[in-house]
Amino acid sequence: MIKTTNLNLFYKDFHALKNVNLRIKEKVITAMIGPSGCGKSTLLRVFNRMNDLVEGTRITGDVLINDKNIYCPDCDLTALRKKVGMVFQRPNVFPLSIFDNVSYGPKVWGITNKTTLSEIVENSLKGVNLLEELEGQLKQPALSLSLEKQQRLCIARLLAVEPEVLLMDEPCSALDPISTAKIEELMVELKNKYTIVIVTHNMQQAARIADEVGFMLLGELIEFDKTSKIFTNPADEKTANYISGRFG
């Protein structure tokens, strides 16, 4: 479970997240929606401390994952990022072979045994329904795959380090509708095992796959509730305006 209390984030002078309080439940899909620049990607990058890479970022408040404060001063950053994996907007596969892409994570975690690595790679590819399609092609360059398969591969690459939480930052925005549908199916399948937080511009997507939805505006979390509630009977007028397409 992810829990934030009075979370504030500043980029230098810019107040990017304002007093965000939310609870994300385990093993469900939570979608964050809102217009561009509302801070939903920033919020996502709080959960694996990716914002630390940007200079001038300051955070106040608490972020707990499974009751552990992830912003403690002596926290193991790499262990956190292993536990909280991230899928990016563009399917950024490494210019390496398919096998080496998936085995990269386990390798940096010290697994060198070839049989173990093969097993991990196979299981991870199986987890994203790629194993059969790519049988015997694992030595091929990952960049030769279609965009959709590349994005699946990126997810497989994450699964290989056995995360608990999957953060997805508009994972389908570079894909066509058919590929998007396949990735969505995959996400629904994956929620049995993982806690998934997805940031999306696509409200239909949020409605289709998410169990809970958070609506953000100008750095504030306006509303957070069950998907059906948000889309049929939102409590806040701003949410209602946004989902009915009156702005954003």
Add this chain to the structure above:
Amino acid sequence: MFKIKPKTTQVIAYSVLLALTVITIAVLVFIILFIFKNGIRELSWSFLTQPTKEMGKEGGILPSIVGTLLVTLFSIIIATPIGVGSAIYLTEYTKGGAIRRIISFGADCLAGMPSIIFGLFGFIFFVIMLKMGWSILSGGLTLAIMILPTIIRTSEEAIKSVPNAYREISYSLGGGKLDTIIKIVLPTALPGILTGVILGIGRAISETAAVIFTAGSSLNMPTSLFSSTRTLAVHFYILAREGISMPKAYGTATVLIIIILLINFIAYRLMHKFISKYY
């Protein structure tokens, strides 16, 4: 007033650019053909494998071939790790800022410095102060300093062009900074880094002024890193300058050009093999 049709402008632009390209290639081809025409008849097995006799008027150029390769190899072995290391430091560890700009500016200045200045420095510092004498060691170290800026700058550009997303993904998988650099950033930047190294080899192998001061001009076969040697470029220079033998001078130049072409050819083949593997 008359108006030029857009199509005519296109044709003119195309022709001018084509002409400029042809001029560039033509100059290159002319130089190479000119040297080859004068030097090719000197080429023979004995020219390549015999020691030099009578100051170069007779015999072959084997000691100079060996000397050239040793000096160049030594300089590359020294300069590549230092250059790539600095480039990594500059791009991955300094966050932009003043230090990086100052070092980059310094590297650019060094790259534009006349090579004879490096020669003089090498002579005073390595040959005299450190008592290395005229030797492959002094020559190699001097050349290493000379080509360092080239390697740093090209490696820096290559590393900077690695998409930041790769680094983020590596971190997001729990990779540390060093894992990310060694396993992701460097392999991705390798073709660019290699280009810098090739440029460095080209500069080092054909250098005259910097090595004549530091490696000397001995015609003996080098026996160790402390032997003085006369590189092909220096040999060519002395043969021509002192009027010892123009045919032998052209022969030497031909061999030097062939060696450079060979090194470039092999390096580019290696690079393509690497690139085509994953792209």
